[in-house]
Amino acid sequence: MKITGVEMRTIRMPLKSPFETSFGVEAERVAVLLRVLGSVARPDRRPVDVQGWGECVAMEAPLYSSEYADGAADVLRRFLVPRLLGHVKDTGDVTAEQIDGLLAPIIGHRMAKAALEMAVLDAQLRGIGQSFAGYLGATRQRVPSGVSVGIQPSVTALLEVVGDYLAQGYARIKLKIKPGWDVTPVQAVREHFGGLIPLQVDANAAYTLADARTLARLDAFDLLLIEQPLAEDDIRQHAELARLIRTPICLDESVVSVRAAADVIALRAAQVINIKAGRVGGYLNARRIHDLCRANGIPVWCGGMVETGLGRAANAALAALPGFTLPGDVSASDRFYEQDITAPFVLEDGEIIVPTGPGLGVEPIMGVLDSFTVTTEWLEQG
Ligand code: NPG
Secondary structure: OEEEEEEEEEEEEEEEEEEEEOOEEEEEEEEEEEEEEEEEEOOOOOEEEEEEEEEEOOOOOOOOOOOOHHHHHHHHHHHHHHHHHHHHHHHOOOOHHHHHHHHOOOOOOHHHHHHHHHHHHHHHHHHHOOEHHHHHOOOOOEEEEEEEEOOOOOHHHHHHHHHHHHHHOOOEEEEEOEOOEOHHHHHHHHHHHOOOOOEEEEOOOOOOHHHHHHHHHHHHHOOOOEEOOOOOOOHHHHHHHHHHOOOOEEEOOOOOOHHHHHHHHHHOOOOEEEEOOHHHOOHHHHHHHHHHHHHOOOOEEEOOOOOOHHHHHHHHHHHOOOOEOOOEOOOOHHHOOOOOOOOOOOOEOOEEEOOOOOEOOOOOOHHHHHHHEEEEEEEEOO
C-alpha cells in the first residue's frame, strides 16, 4: 500500500474497577492508537483509499515490560514511522509483511512496532476485503473466553468476583498471584467452586527460584498452569523450577520473540506458551510462534493486555488459529470497560465471536474515541 501519513493518539479509558497485579494497580487504560491513511491498488490496479488501525499495548508505566505508552509514542514519532514513510517514498509502497524487517535496525520497542504493523495490516486487508482471521489462518468462528481476575482485597471479595465471572459463563479463570497472595486464595477458590472449573494462576514474574517450595504447594490444586513465576530473563531458572513442581509452567514475559520461544522449548523451560502479539513485535511474529509451538507439540493461548475493541478484535482472530488449544484472555469488553471505543465484544455461551469483516472487522465509534483522546498528532513524510 501507499501511505499518506499516520495519525497517532493517546487515549485514556477508565476501567470499571481497578485491576491489581503483582506489579501494580491500574484504574485507567492509557494506550497509543495509530490510524494509517493511504491507498491500496485493487486487482484492476485502481487505487482505493484505505485506513487501518493499530493499538499499542504498552502501559502507562514500564512495570510489565520496559515499554511504556509515552516511550512508544516517542519511538514511533522519531524512528519507526519515519522509517516506514521513508521506505514508501523510496520504493512507492509497503506491505505489512515487510515491516518487521524494515524496523529491525531499531532495537527492541516491540509493542510500538507491533502497533504500526497492525495498522498497516488492517489497511492492507481492508483494501483487499480479507479479514484478520482469514489472513492469519483461523480455523474457528468462535473462541472460548477466559477471564483474568486481579488481586482482591480479601478472599471473600475474590470468591464473589470469581462467582460472578463463572455465572457469566467464562470458560476459564486466571487468578493473579504474588508472594503473600497465592496458596490461600487458590485453595479457597478450589474449595468453594470445586475441582472442575478450569483454573490457572499468573505471577507476572513476582517470585524467585528460592520460592520453589511455596510454588510446589500449588500442585495440590490441579491448576492448568502457572504463568511466568520468575523474572523475564530467568529462562534457565524456569527450566529448573519445572523440575521442582508438577504444575505446568507457562511463559509470557520471557517469550519476546520467535528466538526466545525456540530457546524456551529447547531448554524445556515451559510446557505451555502465552502469545501476545504486542510482546513479540506483531501478529506476524505471533503467528510464527504459534507455528513453531504447534510443530513442537507446545499448546499456546492468546494473552490479553486490557485492549480496546481494536486489539480485542485482532486477538480474537489470532486465538482462532488451530494451535490455540487453551482458552485465552480474550474476555468480553465489559470485563474492563463500561464503554468501549468499538461495538462491544460480548460473551455467548462462554465464547467470543471472531470478526469476519475486512481487516479487524470492527470500527472505532469516532465520538467515543474522541471523548477518550488526550492528544492527537499527524505524522507524515518530512
Ligand atoms: O484480559 O486483557 C486481559 C488482561 C489479561 O491479566 C491480563 N493481562 O500479565 O497478562 C498479564 C496482564 C497484563 C495486563 C499485562 C495489562 C500487561 C498489561
